[in-house]
Amino acid sequence: MSALSERPANPVVGETVPHESAALHVTGRALYTDDLVARTRDLLHGYPVQAPHAHARVTRLDTAPALAVPGVVRVLTAEDVPGVNDAGIKHDEPLFPSEVMYFGHAVCWVLGETLEAARLGALAVEVDYEPLPSVVTVREAIEAGSFQGAQPTMERGDVEAGLARAEHVFSGEFEFAGQEHFYLETHASIAQVDENGQVFVQSSTQHPTETQDIVAHVLGLHAHEVTVQCLRMGGGFGGKEMQPHGYAAVAALGATLTGRPVRVRLNRTQDITMTGKRHGFHATWRVGFDAEGRLQALDATLTSDGGWSLDLSEPVLARALCHIDNAYWIPDVRVNGRISKTNKTSQTAFRGFGGPQGMLVLEDILGRCAPLLGIDPADLRRRNFYTEGQATPYGQPVRHPDRAVAAWDQVVQTGDVDSRRREIAAFNAAHQHTKRALAITPVKFGISFNLTAFNQAGALVHVYKDGSVLINHGGTEMGQGLHTKMLQVAATTLGVPLHFVRLAPTRTDKVPNTSATAASSGADLNGGAVKNACEQIRERLAQVAGGRLGVPPADVRFEGGRVRGLAHDTDEIRWADLVTQAYFQRVQLWAAGFYRTEGLHWDSTVFRGEPFKYFAYGVAAAEVEVDGFTGAYRTRRVDIVHDVGDSLSPLVDLGQIEGGFVQGAGWLTLEDLRWDESDRPTRGRLATQAASTYKLPSFSEMPEEFNVALLEKAHEEGAVYGSKAVGEPPLMLAFSVREALRQAAAAFGPPGTSVDLASPATPEAVFWAVEQARARAAEHGHVAEGFPGMVPPQPNGDVPRYHPRSERPPAEQHALSAEV
C-alpha cells in the first residue's frame, strides 16, 4: 500500500455520509449563482441579440434604437472590449462576432434595469446580415472538407497486415448523435467591481481559473485583478467547463463599463440554443477477427461534429481515440481523428469527454458483427478482454484487467444471467410480436487528464485556535459530492470528527491555477492536495503532542478528535487543547497543499504515452422488451458492478453510478437533438430547444429493477485513500441497454441477423431496426464483408497531426512586463 492510498484506523473516508449541503438543499437555503440577484443592489441584467442565421456576415449594427427603450442602460459591442475580443483560449471564438457562425449566435448584449427592459432593448437593436452558405451536418462537412484543428492518428502494428491475416473482415459506417447537457441550472454569472478596480465574478463554472483567465484577457487585465468564485452548480456534466467564460466576460465587461453589478443568466431557450453539447460523431471502419472471433485489427476514421469553434474538441477527440479499444485487446490498430467545422453551437465537454464516443464505435461494431461471426455477443466481448501484460494502442500497459473479469463474473452471477437468458429464449419462442434480450457490456475508462500538465491541484487548510478546521480546494461542486469527499479526506487525515471541518466556496484568490473539475479527477487531484495540506499541519502538531505525551512524534496518533501515543496506555489530549497549545508555541496552524499525479507522460505528436494513472472498470447487464408493432420498449432489469476502488463515500459513489448510467441511457436511447437541415431560412436552427421536445430520462424510463454494487477488493494504490474516480465511467455502462435493444430487434428476424441501430435508439429507431430484421435479414444490415472492404479515408498530410498551440501553454500569454 502506498502512503497516498493507505487508510488509518477508523477513517472518516469510506463512511456513508449525506451530501455536505443536503440540509441546505432541502430547506431552500443552498445558494446558486443566480440566487444572489435578490441580494445584490443596483444590478443590471444582460440580454443577448441572437442572430437568425446559421452563417452570415454582420453588415450593420445599430444600437441607438435600443438605447431609446426605457430602462436600457447600455449595449455592449465589440468596440467596448479593451482587451482581446475572444471567449476562448484558441482565439477562434470572438465574444462579439462580426461573422455569425451559428443560428442563435449572440452578436451583442443589452444591459437593462430589468430583464424585461434588456429583452425589449435586444429586440430593438437593428442588425443587417448578409447570409452565407452554411455547413450543418457532419456529412456535409466531410464532403466540403470543412475541418478544424489537429488530425491525429493513433497507430500500432500494421493494420493492413492484421486485416489481411484475419479470417473475417467487415467494414461499415456509423453516425451517432450528441447530447444536450440540460443541467437544471442554466449558465449564470454576476460580476461587480470592488474597491480599487478588483473585478469579482460569481459564476456557475467548473473551471474558475479559466473563467478568470478569459475575463482578464477580455478586459485587458492581469489575473490578479480578477477573482472568480463558484458557490456551487445545479449540474455541470462538462457543459460548464469551457462554456461559462464568455458569459462571465460579458457580465464583467458590463460591470467595468457601468460601475454596477451585472447579471448574465441564460434562460433555458438561450442556454440550449447558444451553448455547446456533446459531440456527435461519424465513423468509417474496417475490422478483422480470427476464426475464434478474436479481434485482429481495427482501421477507423472518426470525425467529430465540432460546431463552429474548436473549444475542447481536440482533447475530446484525443480521448475518443484513446478509448476506442474499450476493454478489448486489438493487436493492429490505426485510428484517424478529425474535427468537422459546422455552423452549430461549439460542441464541448460532456461527461466522458469523447471516451463514450470512441467506445460506442467499437461496441457498435461488436454488436453488428457478432451475428455475422455466429458468436453470441456476450461471448464475443468476453473473449476479447485485455489480459495482464497487454497494452493499449497508445502504449499504456493495462493494469488490473482482472477487475473487468471479476465485475463481469459478479454481474453474471448476481444477475442470474444464465437462467434469465434461457427464460428470454423461451419467451421469444412463445411471442411473435414481443421480444426480449439481455446484453452485457464492459467499461474500461482511463483516469487523468490526457494532457499531463493539468494533473495538479492545490488546497488551503486552516486550523483555527479553537480546533475548528476550514478547508478550501480548487475543485468545484456540481452535485457530484466532491466537497463531501474532501471533508471526509480532511477529517481522516487530521483524525477529527467530520463536524470539526467546514468547507469554503471555491475561489481563485484562495487556490490559484486550478484545473477544471473534470475528467472525473476532482477527488483524486484535490483529495491529494487536501491530504497534503492536512499532513503538514498534523506533522507539526505531532511535534507538540510528542513533547507533551513523552513519545516520539512519529508515534503520535490522531483519531476521533483525540491525540495519543502509539501504545494504548499513554495519555490522551483533546484535539482542541493540542491546537491551542500549539498556537501558544507559535506553531503554524495552516498550510497550502499541493498534489500532482506521478508517473504520467503523453506525447500528442505521436499519440503515445501513459496518460492515465489507472483505469476504472465496470460491467452492466440490461434486459429489455421490445414491441414489434411500434418499437416501444422498456428496460426490465439492470445489474451493475462498478469499480470505485475503496470508496471514499459509498452513498455518493452509488449515486454517481446510478445517475451516470441513466444519463448514458438518455444519450443512447432518448435524447434526440434535431437541427434544421433544410434549405429554409431556419436552416441550422436547433429544433429541439426545450424540455418539451428534447426528451430527458424521467421516471417512466427507469429500469423496473435496478441493482448496483461496488466491486470488492478494489483498492487502488495510486490514488487518495485507495479510491477511484467515479464521475464519468458509469455513463458508459448504458451501452448494455443499447446492445440489448439491438439484440431484441434482431430477434424479430431469423437467427444470425445483424441489424443497424441508430443512436439514439428511440422507439422509432428501434422500430426501423425491427423492420430491418424482418425484411432484410439476409443482407446483414449495412455491414460489408471481405478484405479490403470500405477503406476509411486517410489524412492527406496537409493538416497537422496535432495542434502544438492547443496542447501547450499559450505562447503569447498576457504576461506582466518588468517595466510597469
Add this chain to the structure above:
Amino acid sequence: MLPDTTGGGRVEVTVHVNGVPHSATVEPRRLLSDFLRHDLGLTGTHVGCEHGVCGACTVLVDGEPMRSCLMFAVSAQHHQVTTVEGLAGADGGLGPEQRAFVECHGLQCGFCTPGFLTTVTAFLRDNPQPSAEEAREAISGNLCRCTGYQNIVRSVLRAAEIRAGRAADCAGPPAGQPTAPPAGEAVG
C-alpha cells in the same frame, strides 16, 4: 413597433407565502416563480425548464402542487402558497420529507430538490402509506438530471416511514429493487 409586453402598468399583488402575507407592485405578467425569487427573495424555488416540464419550480398553492413558472403572481393573489422554505417540521427542524431526502441521498446538485419536496409533501399528505409503484407515479412528472431517481424513490418511502413514526433508516430498497445503498447516517 415593438410589442408592448408590459401590459401597460403595474399592479399591487398580495400573496400569502408560507403563512405570511407579502405585497409587491409588479407587472401583471410577472410569473409567480419570478415573484417568489426576485420580489420576495425566496430563492429556494428554482426554475429549470421555464416551460412546465421539469417540475423544479413546483410550489403548493392552497396545498396543491403547481408549477410556478406557469402561473402569474396575480393568479396567486389571496391564495396560500407554500415553498420549500415553508416545509420545516413543527419544531422548526427538518420536516419528514426533508429528513428523508438528506438521509437517503435523494439529491446531488439539489436543483430539482425543492420541486420534489413540495410535490412529495402534498402526495404523502393525501396518501400516507404509498407503495413503491405509487411513489414512482407521484413524482413521475418531475425531472432530475443527476440522481437517476433511485434514491428519490427511496426518499419518498422513507419520508412515509418518518411520518408514520417508524424508526427504520433508508436502507430498505424500493419494493422490487433488491439492492440498496448502505444505511444512511443520521443528519448532523
